[in-house]
Amino acid sequence: MENIKLNMSRRIRRTPFTNKVEKCGVSDFTVVNHMLLPKGYRNSVEEDYWHLNKYVQIWDVSCQRQVQIFGPDAEKLVQKMTPRSIKNMETGKCFYIPIIDENAGMINDPVLLKLDDDMFWISIADSDILLWAKGLALGSNFNVNIIEPDVYPLAVQGPKSEELMVSLFGEDIKKIKFFNFKIFDFLGTKQIIARSGYSKQDGFEIYFKGFEEHFDRIELGEKLWDTIWEAGQKFNISPGCPNLIDRIEAGLLSYGNDFTKDNNPLECNLDRYCNENDNHEFVGKEALKKIKLQGIKQKIRGIIFEGEPYYPNGKLLNVFSEKNNKIGQITSGIYSPSLKKNIGLSMILKDYWDIGQNVVIETIDKRKIKGVITTLPFPK
Numbered sequence: 520m521e522n523i524k525l526n527m528s529r530r531i532r533r534t535p536f537t538n539k540v541e542k543c544g545v546s547d548f549t550v551v552n553h554m555l556l557p558k559g560y561r562n563s564v565e566e567d568y569w570h571l572n573k574y575v576q577i578w579d580v581s582c583q584r585q586v587q588i589f590g591p592d593a594e595k596l597v598q599k600m601t602p603r604s605i606k607n608m609e610t611g612k613c614f615y616i617p618i619i620d621e622n623a624g625m626i627n628d629p630v631l632l633k634l635d636d637d638m639f640w641i642s643i644a645d646s647d648i649l650l651w652a653k654g655l656a657l658g659s660n661f662n663v664n665i666i667e668p669d670v671y672p673l674a675v676q677g678p679k680s681e682e683l684m685v686s687l688f689g690e691d692i693k694k695i696k697f698f699n700f701k702i703f704d705f706l707g708t709k710q711i712i713a714r715s716g717y718s719k720q721d722g723f724e725i726y727f728k729g730f731e732e733h734f735d736r737i738e739l740g741e742k743l744w745d746t747i748w749e750a751g752q753k754f755n756i757s758p759g760c761p762n763l764i765d766r767i768e769a770g771l772l773s774y775g776n777d778f779t780k781d782n783n784p785l786e787c788n789l790d791r792y793c794n795e796n797d798n799h800e801f802v803g804k805e806a807l808k809k810i811k812l813q814g815i816k817q818k819i820r821g822i823i824f825e826g827e828p829y830y831p832n833g834k835l836l837n838v839f840s841e842k843n844n845k846i847g848q849i850t851s852g853i854y855s856p857s858l859k860k861n862i863g864l865s866m867i868l869k870d871y872w873d874i875g876q877n878v879v880i881e882t883i884d885k886r887k888i889k890g891v892i893t894t895l896p897f898p899k
């Protein structure tokens with residue numbers, strides 16, 4: 520596999536920052552929402568992890584595509600898409616929301632932004648929510664306009680991110696609370712900046728707008744990247760990407776990896792975002808109620824396991840009980856240099872999901888090693 524390349528084409532979309540990412544020495548890409556996502560630069564995942572814990576990084580997360588829902592029925596449609604009640608959601612807020620189908624199967628776990636009473640952005644994980652939203656709107660005769668807007672998120676993550684962002688956008692940056700956003704000026708354009716990001720470090724996401732319409736014949740996205748890059752020098756900035764060690768330690772889930780449409784939100788520990796007793800209607804409500812009544816058969820847990828440092832290679836590790844019943848699979852796992860143990864996420868059968876339960880992990884070469892079930896996020 521090692522030397523096989525991905526054949527690039529128009530279907531694998533570049534971003535406003537791809538030229539910059541390449542100049543910074545990107546070594547790997549993956550594809551999310553039909554768009555390039557950098558997966559690594561010159562450093563190892565572990566070096567990147569320590570850097571992210573101490574300094575600040577710039578991440579091209581443009582593949583977190585937005586589905587814009589605008590119009591008189593926008594709120595109705597968004598509410599129909601999620602079990603989480605958005606009744607009391609205020610403009611300027613971000614909500615993490617499960618999106619489920621008619622069987623209560625997870626079809627995405629995006630971040631929802633409320634831009635106005637009739638305008639929402641759904642910042643999606645890796646599945647085609649634009650089509651789902653259009654289908655629901657058509658089927659329900661809703662008066663809405665649904666597009667993928669000219670918006671490409673750029674994340675600034677790490678403990679030095681606040682100082683860096685203040686140096687560029689002013690003291691008001693400090694007033695943005697976690698999972699809220701405000702609007703800032705960049706070279707005469709309005710840009711949405713949220714305090715959020717796919718890491719457990721402090722950080723911001725700039726929902727960069729202005730790639731498709733050129734501004735004064737300057738590539739505005741590249742200008743934004745350069746501006747952050749130059750100001751970041753004194754904070755030891757480096758190019759980065761969602762870090763697997765940090766993500767797993769934080770218990771942040773990845774759609775398509777840790778869960779799919781075959782899982783319901785309760786199995787994914789998203790109970791607190793399921794207000795099915797609220798009086799709002801949403802797709803999958805009856806199915807979800809039934810599942811809650813019957814109880815779930817498995818859920819996502821953390822596992823700490825022994826053995827030599829584990830580095831993922833695309834293959835899943837089987838998890839067994841001490842009596843050799845198969846009880847799960849590690850869907851994301853890696854060696855944690857802080858815990859000095861291997862850590863992983865796994866859907867685990869009910870009889871074995873108690874914290875402290877001993878389990879057995881089977882390595883790729885069929886060796887059995889000891890593991891134990893833990894809470895998420897992982898205990899420090």
Ligand code: THG
Pocket residue numbers: 583614615628629630642643644645672698715716717718724771772
């Ligand atoms: N940022 C934005 N869009 C995204 C992601 C992101 N889209 C795809 C993907 N990531 C969606 N998945 C997640 C998963 C977890 C979180 C955000 C997006 C997250 N969760 C916090 C937690 O679990 O602690 C907070 C949740 C809350 O309090 O509501 O940050 O990263 N723009």
